[in-house]
Amino acid sequence: MYEVFEYTYNWFFTEIMTQSVPFFRPSIGQEEQDNILSVLKNGWLTTGIWCKKFEQAFAEYIGVKHCVAVNSATAALHLSVIASGIRPGEAVLVPTMTFVSTVEVLYYHNIHPILVDCDPKDLTMSAQDARCKLLQAREKGVRVTGVIPVHYAGKMVQMDWVESLVEEFDLKIIEDAAHCCCSKYFSNRHKKWFKKCPTSLTQCYSFYCTKCITTGGEGGIVATDSDELANKIRSLSLHGLSTNAWERFSEQGDAFYDITTLGYKYNLTDVAAAIGCAQLVKADHFTKHRIQAVAIYKKFLQGIPHISCLQDEPEHFLHSYHLFVIKLNTMQTLVSRDQLIQQLKIKHIVTSVHWKPLHLHSFYQKQGYTASSFPEATHAFNQIISLPLFPDITEEQIYHVVNTLKKLLTGG
Ligand SMILES: Cc1ncc(COP(=O)(O)O)c(C=O)c1O
Structure with missing residues (x-):
């Protein structure tokens, strides 16, 4: 029991002290x-x-x-x-x-x-x-x-x-x-x-x-x-x-x-x-929280140059936001998408990419696919980042992610 407590305590302590934001944390009650x-x-x-x-x-x-x-x-x-x-x-x-x-x-x-x-x-x-x-x-x-x-x-x-x-x-x-x-x-x-x-x-x-x-x-x-x-x-x-x-x-x-x-x-x-x-x-409750978190992300992201969000079209779709994916206009940023992911990681913010499209993987390239066969997916791959998102993510964590992104992108 003590070991479990000590582990959990250390984990939370590390997260708070370093302001780390995991990519995902399941909500288990x-x-x-x-x-x-x-x-x-x-x-x-x-x-x-x-x-x-x-x-x-x-x-x-x-x-x-x-x-x-x-x-x-x-x-x-x-x-x-x-x-x-x-x-x-x-x-x-x-x-x-x-x-x-x-x-x-x-x-x-x-x-x-x-x-x-x-x-x-x-x-x-x-x-x-x-x-x-x-x-x-x-x-x-x-x-x-x-x-x-x-x-x-x-x-x-x-x-x-x-x-x-x-x-x-x-x-x-x-x-x-x-x-x-x-x-x-x-x-x-x-x-x-x-x-x-x-x-x-x-x-x-x-x-x-x-x-x-x-x-x-x-x-x-x-x-x-x-x-x-x-x-x-x-x-x-x-x-x-x-x-x-x-x-x-x-x-x-x-x-x-x-x-x-x-x-x-x-x-x-x-x-x-x-x-x-x-x-x-709890599925609908989790979704409600993820949707709220995305709304907060979008509010904080406003005005940050070179970032755009994917279309969610709420009048035609209930988006369950398993992922929150943003696009980076890499032609205009100080850092590339990969550098940004690396620098966020150094600052204990874990992000991901969904996905490297199949035609860019070596197995599929051996089947004859090339980058130019799928121009939209190839282009998108160099721009996308999935930001941390889970039902219990806090407004402070979202602010920390966006603020760090902003600093890295603008050199501020
Ligand atoms: C689009 C898509 N299909 C299928 C799968 C496979 O899911 P599982 O890991 O449950 O096999 C994944 C996993 O991430 C996925 O993203």
Whole structure:
């Protein structure tokens, strides 16, 4: 007990004395601790009733028929791709401005990613370039059967244009919603707000430690309205076992199971789901705090030269602000983006970059992509910085970040 106290004390003390600002700190309270304890006392640690509870609560929260809890968004995307019926040799549109998970799950099955440039206003996938890539593929006889839009930083892609494209080119949609949780978009087509696009097969969430809510470090969920997809994904997530196999140790469950397909070990544990249940109750509260923090950031950032924010368009989107990304006009600043990140680090302010687009990574360059193939994403990459943001960030911390930025940028 004393060691824990000493560690926590030292950590806080260091943070206060150095005015350090972490990039992210999860908000874990008594509720998470109580739930964990309840699982530990109950004695069933892996997939069980807490996973079921979490899945039901999350499905209700998003407004979908089914959720299947898994151990990461990467697993959620992988199983969605398999269950969708997209086949080896086919191609899928994906933004280059994304984390590698969105694309690696395609490579696992010899499905070809077709990378798409981004829209500079909010860094989501460019509607114009997506259409252009589909027409080029059609001309070359490449069979494109899917699209994975990525909801960037907590702002969803305007799915109306994706739905139009899907109708025109007969595509399946899998949403990468790793950065969302509380996000919504207003559909002009359907005249409604949506958390999940009604046409998408599945939507894949991440509960990694820095995300909108966490299941204790790692975790994910697949949301779907399809009974068939939910059953398939559930089975695939646990070795292809018949779907109620986890109940085999209970009095009600059958001691025997059948292996119905080639599967994976992607199930979530009850310990993780119990943390998720406590976090989900607070999800809207966390979002409210992140939105307030961004408003404070924007107020302090006003008047600082060479910095701009991405468009959030609140009349059409509920932005959950998993990340707060700013753009630096590096043509006019004293320091480059990389120097700025380094200098902020020296001053104990931790920032990040989301992301170095895929086409600039060596693996993808070996596939023939060049910087000039995606001019918007290449340009944006040199300008973007994700500033510290988490529900409990204080006004003083935000002021300290902005003030330090200002001094470094203006030499003041
Ligand atoms: C857009 C996007 N998709 C997928 C993932 C993968 O999430 P996970 O770490 O839960 O597998 C991430 C992770 O940061 C992400 O940013």
